[in-house]
Amino acid sequence: MSYVDLSNRFVSDHFPGAAIAVIGGSTARGTRTATSDIDLLLVGEALFADERSSLAGSYAFDGEIFEVFAYTPEAFDEWNRRDIEQHRPVLLHMLLEGAEVRGGRELAELRAHWRDVLGNGPSASAQELAARRYVITDLLDDLRDASDPLERHAIAFTLFERAAELLLLSNQRWLGTGKYLPRRLREWDAARADALATPLLRGDLAAFADRVDRELHSAGGRVQAGFIR
Incomplete structure (x- = not known):
């Protein structure tokens, strides 16, 4: 049947x-x-x-x-x-x-x-995208400053989620949760998805941070001092 x-x-x-x-x-x-x-x-x-x-x-x-x-x-x-x-x-x-x-x-x-x-596709406001860049900026600094291995990996996987969401929304693509987030990212651009994920999967968190930094720059750059949420 x-x-x-x-x-x-x-x-x-x-x-x-x-x-x-x-x-x-x-x-x-x-x-x-x-x-x-x-x-x-x-x-x-x-x-x-x-x-x-x-x-x-x-x-x-x-x-x-x-x-x-x-x-x-x-x-x-x-x-x-x-x-x-x-x-x-x-x-x-x-x-x-x-x-x-x-x-x-x-x-x-x-x-x-x-x-x-x-x-x-979704329509995210400039304020929302800026708020997401603000969060990613903070997570990037935390990842580069952290020394405890467990903390670094926890930050890194959160950073992957936030970076993937920013990439999708910046390109008017819908988000997903859990396993659907990487799927949505690959549906949008498989090469960009792999470039973001590969250093994370191989445990090279310094290279992963550099890749997130490049993607953050492409989405408008760091947001920190002077940002009002």
């Missing part, structure tokens, strides 16, 4: 009121591993028997674990607006890139409504 068929049975059993169901994540991409679950986005007016408007939960069904993200249409719009403000439209990526389980015309219309929003 295909994952679409399995997911349709799960929805029929647990969320029969779902008008739209979309498989996301590694199952949709065809890159599942031994520990992969099935990410499932659900939207519908009659999803819930109580007064709730959204739900995120894990369910065991027919030997698989389903990670469910369920919303009424109004709640789906609200959560998307929040995600867009934070530059991390996780639900929209699931909606537009996932595999249809059910939805038909209603799903097609919802995808059409949000496609341009995702395609246009």
